[in-house]
Amino acid sequence: MLQFPIPLPLASGSMSIGESANAPVIDLHAVDYSILGIYILVVVGIGFALKRYMKNADDFFLSGRSIPAWITGLAFLSANLGAQEVIGMAASGAKYGIMTSHFYWVGAIPAMIFLAVFMMPFYYGSRARSVPEYLKLRFDEKTRGVNSVAFAVMTVASSGASLHALASLLKLLLKWDYDFSLWVSSIIVLAYVLKGGLTSAIYTEVLQFFLIVLGFAPLVIIGLNDMGGWNGLMSRMQPEFTHSWKYMGTTANPMGVEWFAMVFGLGFVLSFGYWCTDFLVVQRAMAAKSMGDARRTPIIGAIPKMLFPVIVILPGIIALGLASKTGSNYSIPNGVTGAPDYNLVIPSLIAHYLPTGMLGLALTALMASFMSGMAGNVTAFNTVWTYDIYQSYMAKDKSDAHYLWMGKVATVAGILISVAFAYAVKSIDNIMDFLQLVFGFVNAPVFATFLLGMFWKRATGHGAFFGLVSGTVAAIIFHGLSTPAILAPGETLPWIKGGWLGAHYGFTSSMAQNFWLAIVAWSVCFVVTILISLATKRTKTDAELKGLVYSLTEKISGEDEPVWKRPAVVGSVVLLIAVVLNIIFW
């Protein structure tokens, strides 16, 4: 189960890119290198151009809250659109077909709209500089502490994993030296983040958005053409690969997840937990120049997000069709074990369809997405480190210039830790699987805490803290009691897959096990937070909670904005379109 670098469970297997006997070999020519070179010059150039705007810590960590919504919106989407998504979603497309769209039309869209309409007013309005800081304002120090430390570890681990995946991929496809790719890409990211701070990261994320769309669209166009259009492609698929909902209740369901776990586990617990509370994405909205722009950020991101399956899932389905076409000479590359390695679907399609020239553009897009994924994590890390850990526990009342300096130190340190982490992933088997498991335990209950915090003023700091802890404990126990398959008597699994307390609950897939784990952890956190809150005294007065809790905050009327700019109106339209898409591809 791929849970990195984004804690949202993706559908494909763990994204380790290793050896492959029949991996596509890609030869780059001068024209391809010139495209890659120009891209690198421009991103580093943007970093240097932004340097003069980085006057104080707010500029560096929050872009001085000065960025227009179209930029923060595309960055919001793009921060999550790392290479993991491009590669992972195509892999899922090849594995599960159109059902993969649930990660978009059930998973992401409702959560993004909820963030925009209901939650952004508290994040932006409270002037919190980070998501953990909101927890500090709303609850207490220990709740913030547990959230910020977990988040800081998670971001550098993700960034390291992203780096490792990039270097392994380049080694496999282009025969580039692993260490060379690793260090060069780290130095590029370091150069522009250090100079331009969050603004640099956001700007390059927007560049990357256009690069991914414009770099991969030709692949889809040519691929569809080759398959005889949409109908031609669909006629090559098994029926369960051509519908998103129809086969969910049957044994032909390729994902092995039933509708309740899909809607409640993925659509609610995991997606809301990710999109509405993960500082990596929320930070983009916090950098917007006004409350209106902050609220429009997730909505502007949601519109392209809704259409992204065309760019990221469809190539996986095209690869399946292509493999079944006689005379195409194409098959999905095998991994070391001889089984198909779906993570190589995108690179192999690029090699198959794109000639020199376009090839350089598509590979640049792929590399850009790895690097910008890393930059996103590093900018989230340096903020949480500086404000939520360093300023809170180590050096309270220092000057603004001091924190700016610390932020730069944290940027360098964050990148060095990422590099170290990349080497750890390379040399220690299963370390990433283990960390994904731990992050899954920690993340699963989080949304219950935010939901109660924002919409129930009676929720207390003790309630939130012990709710989170018990949710995580519940997740661990659930993992110990469940297995991703129904085991035959005497059959055992590696402990990392679950069942180490006895295989009491067998699921039909590891995805189903994961979704149910999230549901259980969330529910335990929700109930325990309520019970402990009722049993403990409130430590914050109504006045202190103003701007942090729904019932104590003035509603934003939005009367002064034109209709097409109001988050609730546009959000409803986007939701409606998502419903229609679900019906079309039912």
Added chain:
Amino acid sequence: MNFDLRLPIGILFSLFGIILTGYGIITRGSEIYAKSLGYNINIQWGIVLLVFGLVMYFLAKRSKDS
């Protein structure tokens, strides 16, 4: 912040467009296009990129002048 992101986007994609179109013209009729079903995708997509880049560039220029 007095920095219009559309400017670097415009420059970047215009350059990409020029390079790809140029390369596509030089390699007209080359067998490398067997991969892309016979379409000279470098010229075709290069023009798309160039148009996108120029639109971004001029939008940035126009808002700067006004």
